[in-house]
Amino acid sequence: MKIGDLSLPEILKKTTATQGLCFDVGAFSIRLRSTHKNFIHTFHKLYRDFPVITDDQLIDFHIDMVIANNYRRWIKPQIIARIDGQQPFQAFAATHAMPLFEWALNWSIARLGQHYLMLHAAVLERHGKALILPALPGSGKSTLSAALAQRGWRFLSDEFCLVQPIHGQIVPIPRPTPLKNESIAVIRNFDARVFIGPLFEKTRKGTLGHLRAPTASVDCLKQTAAPAWIVFPQYQNQAEVLLEPLSKSAAFLKLASNSFNYTLLGATSFNLVKTIITNCDCYNLSYSNLDDVIAQLDVLSDNAQ
């Protein structure tokens, strides 16, 4: 059963009950509890295709989104994320519960997901092979991965590239993509069929809108993929598409320094990054037009067939 198979009142009934709503996002399972109707409304739409699981299954993270019980309750209510009884962040305005929930989930993964090598990268897959797009700030990674996901590439992740140390496989976690500022309009214009949730103004990263992952991608939640390409994208105004091969040594350093837990995992991560780099073709990519860059990446994938 998917979250979207339940009506909003049914979902609310679950999230307000002690057992909460338990669901699977691929690499992790989550129990969510909240009485905040507007938030659950948005959540219901953005997480529509994720499977509901029963509460007797193993849950990785327990997240409660609670209306703060303070004097502002009736004027400007605030929301708190409680993770396994802890409250790691300051309260947000209750209207911004969705970004806070996503942030709480990121925090949980970054802190407790140490059984994976965690690269800061978007991941897509085509013909069984995975493309890693490591994120450098301002590179346009989210926009590019969102566009690829609308053009036949399977979307595995926008933020965390989770690599299993044993097999070197990437585990999907196709959560909503947070699109920022101009990217929102760019993706809307690129494909009118996309679903983007309500816009949140004045967040730390400006205006934020969450893009729902394609249904087909969420349906393959448990299907891992082997990395085949590492492409470091760089959006450049008016630039023609340029896909330049990158030396393995340079790619190693760029990839390792872009990891959340490279230092923490020590020898494990060194060996894993080495294997990934050995098995992948590595490129620097500059682009401006999304259709052009997708055509180029499609060729890359077709040639590997």
Place this chain on the structure above:
Amino acid sequence: MRNKHHTSGQTLLLACLKNPERLTELSSSQWSLLLRMARACKLIAHFAGLIEQYTLSYCVPEKISNHLIAAQAIIAYRQRMAFWELNRLQRALTQCKTDIIVLKGCAYLLLDIPFAKTRVFADIDVMVNKSIINTIEQSLLAQDWHALKLNDYDQYYYREWMHEIPPLCHRLREMEVDIHHTIIPPTSALCPDPSLLFHDAVSLNVDTAFKVLSPCDMVLHSAVHLFFDSELNNKLRDLVDLDQLFRHFSTDNTTFFASLLARATVLGLQRPLYYSMRYTHRLLNTPIPKDILQASQTMAPVLPTRLLMDYLIPIALLPEHPDETSLTVAVARWLLFIRSHYLRMPLALLIPHLARKSLMRLIPSKNLN
């Protein structure tokens, strides 16, 4: 032993700590519960160690096993950082030519006590002779370590009333170094003579100039730390430390417990030893011989205190289920919090200290010195 005061999560946690074979019988929801309880008291990696020791990995669900691996990875990282910090300290202090005793977690690691590999620890604790502590501090400050507590009152408080100087940290690293001159604040009612601890400290057989406390003193330090220098809140893992140290040092040494009783008397640390034996035995089934438990009765407090502590200590030590907090626990913890402050400082010092701290919280911008 099922205790009616314990919640189902606490009963499960204790049962699995006492008898790891219980892990083979857990349902999915019990594993979930155990994981949450173990996380709440930072014992996930300890369970990973037990599972390895009892070769039980075949019964562990994949998701749980992921959490065990993750917890072990974090600890392995902290340990690498700690050994590196010790290495740097040794190099920085070769000029000082004095005994430096490594305490607690790092000492267990240097001694290769098995449970140390899965033990969470935050910082490095060392002890040096009080006469040389200023020289050592100056030497480290000159070599790029810096003090973490910068507020003047905090500085003063540490130097005047504490058994350690303000924590230091190297400019390029995150590992905090606490330098002590004894094992308990000098304001406390207990006052073990540090020179006795230095006298019995043992050199290590490995390539290090550091020493560690003797086995008896190591246990007593852990006991003092838990029962006389902490609030006991959610400190089950400190009790697990004591349990593991008891087990480790009494293996192949039948007279260990007898020497421990004798040593506690010499150092005036009977009460913390009594509590350690009583609660490790009660909560974790630590194998302490009957005659030793009997003999430790002479170190017990008066009956009303004993009954009160028997009630309060398990409540405070055991983690609560993250979804369920209770008023009883809050009250028990509050009482033990008051006790911990009272034990660390006479009231004549404590009241002005707490008053000043509260005032400083109210007017954070003003420096009251």
